[in-house]
Amino acid sequence: MPVVVLSFEERCDVLPIFIAFEEAMSIARGLDAEDLGRPLTHDLLLDVMEELGGRVDNVVVSDVDEGTYLADLVIATPRGEATLDARPSDSLALVARTNVPLAVAPHVYEYGRRDPEEFEDLDDIREVTHT
Template identity: 60%
Template sequence: MSTDASGDGDRDAADLLPARIDSVRVAGTPDGPVPVVCIAVEEDGAAAGDAREDGTDSAGGPDGELVGEVLPIFIGFEEARSIVRGMEAEPLGRPMTHDLTLDIVEELGGRVDGVVVSRLEEGTFFAELRLNTPREDVTVDARPSDSLALATRTNAPLRVAAAVWDDAAEDADRFAELQDVREVFEGDE
């Protein structure tokens, strides 16, 4: 795990696209079912999915409907559960790992300032967790799944490096019919 005290990595802010988690779904793979986080962006500066007065989102479709392109990031079931719990602000009583991590950051006077899906190497996504601490702003290399789980708990902004989007965005239709991961978890609880 490395840190960068500059807080902006080596990337120009113009190379970062505002984004949001559109959905967390379950894809069938040769190895069995795997959760996939579908991230949506819009290059004009609005995060895809932002509601408009006409009932459509900024990507052009009705709320909750995948349209255009998404960045699919395949993750584990526990990370998917944590992301969904953060999105729904679901209280658990005892803190889980991401809740504990956030509690530690906040108890030490820090806060999560944002998440950047920063690069893609050999099919693996990497992220930067941007923290504001009492001493300085810090960027920590982190898995996208962990970073997204923390961002959902704090409403921290999510951004995607334009080069990552250009390389890995896929047609949202490929994921539109996949089962919502929450439906899978309903049987567990």
């Protein structure tokens, strides 16, 4: 199962978020700014937001419920700010495309933090998907 390992400069530990392969591929494509000619779901979502005058402002991994992480997708719209409940994997795919700030609530970080050495031998999804 793919994992996104979040690390922060001020911390010596990391926060792993396990995600589905499809979302991992979307995140990798977003990080690489890969253009496939036709929009994928996350690209389409950003296009729709832009067409309606909105944009992603930031993402917060805001809570954990029975081991499942929850995220808030904060959207700036012509009517003001809107916060949408979102899966962290979808939110990370949007962060990869927009470079908006990503935050993790302190209690979520404390719940899931791990030693980075546990993840040293992982393959980079970009390397796996381009072979």
